[in-house]
Amino acid sequence: MLNRLRQYGIFVVFIIICLILSFISPQFLTVSNWTIIITQASINALLAFGVTFVIITGGIDLSLGSMVAVTGVTAAMLAHPDTFPVALPIFAGLLAGLLMGVFNGFIITKSKIAPFIVTLGTMTIGRGLALILSKGRPISNLSDSFNFIGGGEVLGIPFPIIVLIIIFTICSITLKKTLLGRYIYAVGGNEQAARASGINVNQVKMAVYSISGLLAGLAGVLLTSRITTGQPNAGAGFELDAIAAAVIGGTSTSGGTGTMTGTLVGVLLIGVINNGLDLLNVTSYYQQVVMGIIIIGAVVLDSWNQKKD
Amino acid sequence: MPSNPQNILQVQNLSKSFLGVKALDNIQFDLRKGEVHALMGENGAGKSTFMKILMGLLKPDSGEIIFEGEILKSNSVHENLRKGISMIHQEILVVPELTVAQNIFLGRETNYRSWLNDKAINQKAQEILDLIGVKINAQTKIKNLSIAEKQMVEISKAISNNAKVIIMDEPTSALTDNEVTMLLKIIKDLKAKGVAIIYISHKMDEIYEITDRITVLRDGQYIATKNTNELDKNALIALMVGREINDLFPVNNSKKGERIFSVENLSTKGKFENINFEIKAGEVLGIAGLMGAGRTEIARAIFGLDKYDSGEIILKGNKVEIKSPEDAIRNGIGYVSEDRKALGFIPALSIKDNISLSSLANFSKAWFVNSSHEHEAATQLSKDLKIKSTSINQKVMTLSGGNQQKVVIGKVLLTSPTLVILDEPTRGIDIGAKFEIYKLINQLTDKGIAVIMISSELPEILGMSDRIMVLSKGKQTALLSKHEATQEKIMQYAVN
Numbered sequence: 001m002l003n004r005l006r007q008y009g010i011f012v013v014f015i016i017i018c019l020i021l022s023f024i025s026p027q028f029l030t031v032s033n034w035t036i037i038i039t040q041a042s043i044n045a046l047l048a049f050g051v052t053f054v055i056i057t058g059g060i061d062l063s064l065g066s067m068v069a070v071t072g073v074t075a076a077m078l079a080h081p082d083t084f085p086v087a088l089p090i091f092a093g094l095l096a097g098l099l100m101g102v103f104n105g106f107i108i109t110k111s112k113i114a115p116f117i118v119t120l121g122t123m124t125i126g127r128g129l130a131l132i133l134s135k136g137r138p139i140s141n142l143s144d145s146f147n148f149i150g151g152g153e154v155l156g157i158p159f160p161i162i163v164l165i166i167i168f169t170i171c172s173i174t175l176k177k178t179l180l181g182r183y184i185y186a187v188g189g190n191e192q193a194a195r196a197s198g199i200n201v202n203q204v205k206m207a208v209y210s211i212s213g214l215l216a217g218l219a220g221v222l223l224t225s226r227i228t229t230g231q232p233n234a235g236a237g238f239e240l241d242a243i244a245a246a247v248i249g250g251t252s253t254s255g256g257t258g259t260m261t262g263t264l265v266g267v268l269l270i271g272v273i274n275n276g277l278d279l280l281n282v283t284s285y286y287q288q289v290v291m292g293i294i295i296i297g298a299v300v301l302d303s304w305n306q307k308k309d
Numbered sequence: 310m311p312s313n314p315q316n317i318l319q320v321q322n323l324s325k326s327f328l329g330v331k332a333l334d335n336i337q338f339d340l341r342k343g344e345v346h347a348l349m350g351e352n353g354a355g356k357s358t359f360m361k362i363l364m365g366l367l368k369p370d371s372g373e374i375i376f377e378g379e380i381l382k383s384n385s386v387h388e389n390l391r392k393g394i395s396m397i398h399q400e401i402l403v404v405p406e407l408t409v410a411q412n413i414f415l416g417r418e419t420n421y422r423s424w425l426n427d428k429a430i431n432q433k434a435q436e437i438l439d440l441i442g443v444k445i446n447a448q449t450k451i452k453n454l455s456i457a458e459k460q461m462v463e464i465s466k467a468i469s470n471n472a473k474v475i476i477m478d479e480p481t482s483a484l485t486d487n488e489v490t491m492l493l494k495i496i497k498d499l500k501a502k503g504v505a506i507i508y509i510s511h512k513m514d515e516i517y518e519i520t521d522r523i524t525v526l527r528d529g530q531y532i533a534t535k536n537t538n539e540l541d542k543n544a545l546i547a548l549m550v551g552r553e554i555n556d557l558f559p560v561n562n563s564k565k566g567e568r569i570f571s572v573e574n575l576s577t578k579g580k581f582e583n584i585n586f587e588i589k590a591g592e593v594l595g596i597a598g599l600m601g602a603g604r605t606e607i608a609r610a611i612f613g614l615d616k617y618d619s620g621e622i623i624l625k626g627n628k629v630e631i632k633s634p635e636d637a638i639r640n641g642i643g644y645v646s647e648d649r650k651a652l653g654f655i656p657a658l659s660i661k662d663n664i665s666l667s668s669l670a671n672f673s674k675a676w677f678v679n680s681s682h683e684h685e686a687a688t689q690l691s692k693d694l695k696i697k698s699t700s701i702n703q704k705v706m707t708l709s710g711g712n713q714q715k716v717v718i719g720k721v722l723l724t725s726p727t728l729v730i731l732d733e734p735t736r737g738i739d740i741g742a743k744f745e746i747y748k749l750i751n752q753l754t755d756k757g758i759a760v761i762m763i764s765s766e767l768p769e770i771l772g773m774s775d776r777i778m779v780l781s782k783g784k785q786t787a788l789l790s791k792h793e794a795t796q797e798k799i800m801q802y803a804v805n
Contacts, residue, residue, distance in 0.1 A: 178676045179669055186666055189655035196614060196652040197666045197720065198638040256657045 009301050010248060010262065014269045021276040028279060035158060041271035042160035043068075043219045043226075045264065047242035048249075049171040050215035052263045053208040055246050056175075058188040058255025059115035061212045063104060064219075064242055066126025068235030071097045071220030073130045076139040076230020079146040086145040093221035094214060100126060101213015105206035115209075123239070130232040139230035150226025160222055167215065172260040180207055188255030244291075245270055248298040269294070316375075317342050317505050318363075318474055323372030325358055332358040334529045336372070340474065343503045345496060347516045347537070349549055350526035351711075351739035356509055359526070360476055363507075364396050365389035377473070387416075395467035396476040403459050405452035410434035412451055413466045437465045441495050457488035464495060475499065476507045481515060482737055485600040493519050511739060513542055525549055550741045557740075558772030559747050563754035565775070566590030570728045570759055572611065575620030580606040581783040584620070588728070590757040593750065595764065595774030597799050603783040604763045605647055608730045612644040613637040614652075625727070638667055643721035647733035647763070649710070653717040656706035660698055661687040663705050664719040690719040695745060711742030718749065729753060730761045735769065747773060767796045779803055 022029040047064045054061045075093035078084055100122060107118045152159045175181040183204045186194040195201050219238075224230050249266030251258025273294060277287045320338040324331065333355045340346050350356050361367040363374065365386045374381040376392060403412045410431045434447035443461040451459060460480060467475050477496075481489045496506060496519055508520055516523065516537070523540060525532040525548040532548050540548075571587035581603035588594045596604050610617040613631040621628055624640055631637050637644070646652035654663045664687045665672060672683040687701050694715040698708060705716055714734065721729055731750070735743040750773060753760055764770050770777055777794045779787040779802035787802040 177678060177680075179673050179678060180676065182662065182666070182669055182678060185658060185662070186655050189657045190651075193652050193655055194666075196612075196634050196644065196646060198633075198635045198724075199666070200633070200635055256655070 010250060010269070010298060011265055013298075013301070014265050014272070017269070017272060017276070021272065021279070025276070025279040028276065033275065033279075035161070037268070037271045037275045038164065039158045039160050040275075041267050042164040043223050044238065044241050044245060044270065045164050045267045046167055046215045046219040046222070047238055048245035048263050048267050049167060049260060050212035051239070051242045052246045052249075052251050052258055052260060053171070053175070053184055054115070054212050055243070055251045055253060056184050056188045056255060056258045057205060057208050058191065059108070059205065059208065060119060060243070060253070061104065061209065062116065062119040062239050063100065063122040063126050064212070064216050064239035065235035065237055066123045066130065067097050067100050067213055067216035068220040068223060068238055069130035069232055070100065070126045070133070071217040072224035072234055073134045073139060073230040073232055075146075075221045076142060076224050077133065079142040079224075079230075081141070081143040083143075086143060089146055090149070090221055093224070094217040097213045097215070097217020097220060098210055099213070101210040101216070102206070104213065105209035108209065109202040109205050127232075127236075130234075134230060134232040136232060138232070140228065142225070142228055142230075147225050147228050150222050150224070151228070160226070163218070163222065167218070168260060168264055175260055180204070184208060185256060188257075190256075241270060244295045248295060266298075315341050317377060319375040320363075321373045321375070323359070323362065323374070324370050325362060325367065326370055332529050333362075333369075334531075336526070336531045338524055338531070338534075340505045340507065341521075342473075342505055343500050344521045345500055345506045345508050345519050347508050347510070347520040347523040348526065349509075349516070349523055349545065350532075351549055351741050354526040354549075354739075355529040356526060357478075358529075360396065360478060360507070360509070363389070363394060363474075363476065365394075390470055393471055393473035394476070395470050395472035395474070396478065397460065397463045397467065397480055398478060403451045403462055406450065408448050408450055409438070409445055409454070409462050409465075410447040412462055413437065413447075413469050415466075417470075433469070434465065437469050441465060441468065441498065443491075443495075455488075456483045457485070457492070460484070460492065461495070464499075468499075472504060474505050474507065476509075478509045479511070479737060480508075481510065481512060483600075489515070511737070513545075516545075517542070527551055546740055549739070557744065557747075557768070559744070559751055561593070561751045561754060561773070561775075563591040563751065564757075565592050566757055569625050571623045572607075573621040573623065575607065575610065575617055575622070577606065577610060577615070577617045579783075581610075581780070584785055586778055586785075586788065588759045588761065590727070590759055591754045592775045593754060593760045593762055593773055595762050595770040595777040596780065597764070597767065597770050597777055598780035598803050600765070601782075602780040602803065604780055605732055606783075607780075608644060608732050608761070608763060611637070612642060612730060614644075638724050638726075641725070641727035643667075643724055643726035643729045645714070645717050645721055645729070645731045645734055647736060649713055649717060649737075654705045654713060654720075657704060659702045659704055660691060660696060660708075660716055661701040663716050664690055664701075664723055667720050668723045668725075686723060687719075690723060694719050694749070711738045711745075714738055714742070714746065718746075722753075726758060728759045728761065730763070732763045733765065734762065735764070735766070767799055770794075770799070771796065 027033055051061050051064060071093040074096040075089040078092050079089035104119055104122055107113065108115050149159055154162060175184065183199050186197065186199055187201050187204045191201055223234055245266035246258065246263045247253060248269055249262030251263060270291065273290065274287060277290060316339045318340040320336060323333055323336040325333040336359060348356050358367065362369050365384050365388060368384045404415065413434045414430045431447045438445050438447060441464065445454065445458055445461060451462065480492060484492060493515065499506060510516060520537045522534060523537050523545065524534040527549060566589055568587050569590050572584055575584040576582040584607055586594065598604050606615065609615045611622060613633045613636050622631060629640050631640065661684060665683045669678060672679050691701050696712050696715045698712065705713055708716065734746050738746065750760055762773060771794060775791055777789045777799065778785060779799055781803055789798065
């Protein structure tokens with residue numbers, strides 16, 4: 001029983017925290033509160049799903065936040081009322097993210113420079129590009145149809161939640177059921193052996209950074225639509241929340257292990273804790289301290305579990 | 310049982326279980342001062358667990374270890390080291406960026422004042438190196454040393470620790486013949502100085518050359534302790550495997566077919582030059598040579614792991630261009646590396662996932678893996694290869710060396726190869742599993758697969774090959790038929 005519990009360590013922690021919060025605050029366990037939690041978590045979720053692929057291959061993507069800014073600004077520039085159909089800003093945002101991801105993958109596979117350094121570079125480049133494109137100013141006055149993506153509802157469900165569910169399903173299936181998924185684990189588990197097994201390691205790496213970029217593009221579009229503004233300063237530090245969610249969810253930064261479900265739980269845990277501390281009127285300064293403790297705690301718990309194996 | 314005063318180490322009724330499975334069951338063992346004591350047993354016999362307990366890495370469930378007349382209670386490596394129990398690891402644990410001296414005194418620098426004093430440790434380290442007669446400068450960085458030299462550094466470290474018991478786990482598995490001779494001489498010197506050595510090796514010649522007594526473990530049980538000179542090889546093998554193996558190499562009667570693979574003037578600067586050979590379907594071509602002769606380099610070039618400078622690779626009459634392992638596998642070439650850990654398998658993936666890794670596209674439709682087909686194929690292969698596991702979903706890192714090797718071979722077989730290159734296929738594998746790998750090689754040739762087998766063990770080369778190519782310093786010095794080849798001839802050409 002105890003072993004069983006350990007296996008689902010972070011899941012159990014998540015449920016316990018939810019139980020505690022529901023005792024302390026009557027508002028916590030309401031539909032409207034959970035709608036808020038998940039809607040707010042949706043952007044972090046998209047980034048975290050993308051970076052989970054990357055981390056399983058043994059890489060890292062620090063440019064997520066900057067990609068959110070670039071793609072958000074790109075979409076906003078094309079989303080003024082009565083200019084283009086709404087599909088165009090969405091498509092442009094996604095394309096911008098994809099291109100930046102491809103750029104990351106290209107440099108990493110061709111130069112053999114550590115992903116940490118490469119994406120640290122693109123993080124800075126991206127921020128600069130967002131400021132250049134927007135001339136340093138927020139871009140507002142976006143069309144209603146564009147603003148629907150982040151603010152609209154379908155059958156009473158906020159659109160970001162629907163996006164979250166669809167993307168989670170696709171990512172989860174990709175990781176579990178496809179060739180690419182298996183190759184991602186293999187590359188992260190032992191890159192040399194993966195190559196000697198006939199896997200095109202560079203292709204796999206290109207794929208994960210591209211996916212990460214594409215999902216950052218989607219997150220950028222969603223965020224811009226939700227705040228109805230293209231903000232060149234948006235997304236700063238988002239990469240850290242996304243990486244934290246993946247790590248809390250059991251993805252090892254040394255590569256080779258991790259699941260999308262784990263990452264989803266990581267995302268929700270971060271969301272629930274922020275929400276709970278809000279409900280308890282804890283100031284945001286303290287929230288950051290708590291979050292840090294939880295990240296370290298999760299990793300300690302995880303390494304403790306692995307030793308028990 | 311009163312402990313014998315002659316014994317520096319005495320182990321009584323030692324037991325250890327993992328998750329309810331007995332890894333060690335009532336082990337008895339004693340070690341005399343100045344003796345070399347071989348610990349023998351197949352992989353999975355419990356040798357590693359036993360050594361880990363002696364090191365202080367694991368705590369026994371029951372039983373006693375008496376060291377120098379006192380019960381050893383500690384369960385920390387550091388404390389056991391301090392008391393005088395050292396281990397030379399199979400995988401060498403030195404820090405590459407530090408110097409020899411810094412490695413020897415790693416973790417004990419403060420014995421020489423509280424500030425780091427490189428001068429003092431350099432001098433002290435050099436004394437020890439000179440003492441055992443190795444020509445290594447204490448100020449060289451470890452990364453510039455050969456594997457053998459690193460091992461000497463480990464031994465120096467043990468000596469600097471005033472080790473009274475040194476455990477050596479497969480110390481010669483990566484050494485050349487000259488280096489082995491040197492190591493064995495050092496062991497004899499240590500012995501003369503009264504150091505007791507527990508020696509673990511699968512190499513019979515060494516066991517008979519240097520050990521005084523042999524203790525055999527099998528399936529976690531203590532089997533016997535005998536004087537080495539009273540136990541002949543066959544009797545020893547029988548104790549280890551629990552049955553007699555009269556013939557080490559199974560008979561091969563595979564029919565030879567047409568020439569299916571050849572290499573013409575293959576060269577890579579600084580590694581090998583002008584290599585020419587051909588191989589027929591169903592044939593085993595052995596490649597012999599000393600370490601560094603270019604054997605593995607040729608295999609890597611053929612398999613597309615490294616680029617070659619010039620020459621041609623011809624497969625079934627067509628010139629093929631192989632730029633990556635992907636190309637090689639597509640052309641029906643399989644490679645089982647000498648370095649199983651680095652190139653063989655993905656430790657955190659299951660047996661099934663590893664076996665199917667090279668042929669996963671064949672089990673997939675439009676990106677999606679057909680898991681029931683994959684499961685079926687992996688189950689079948691796992692059965693055919695007799696991989697010992699709880700299920701095919703077991704992670705490969707938890708398997709013994711022999712079973713890991715079978716997983717790697719299974720992965721290659723699933724690609725339906727026409728040529729399989731086996732690079733040191735039985736390195737670090739026990740005798741029972743070796744025999745199974747030999748039988749497997751025969752099964753491959755029966756199916757008309759051509760096999761290239763690289764090996765440092767001459768009996769294996771002679772026992773399994775139809776023809777033998779000998780390399781020396783990157784050059785092909787002989788191509789012998791099974792009938793004309795002898796150990797002496799091969800050695801002559803190898804040192805040429």
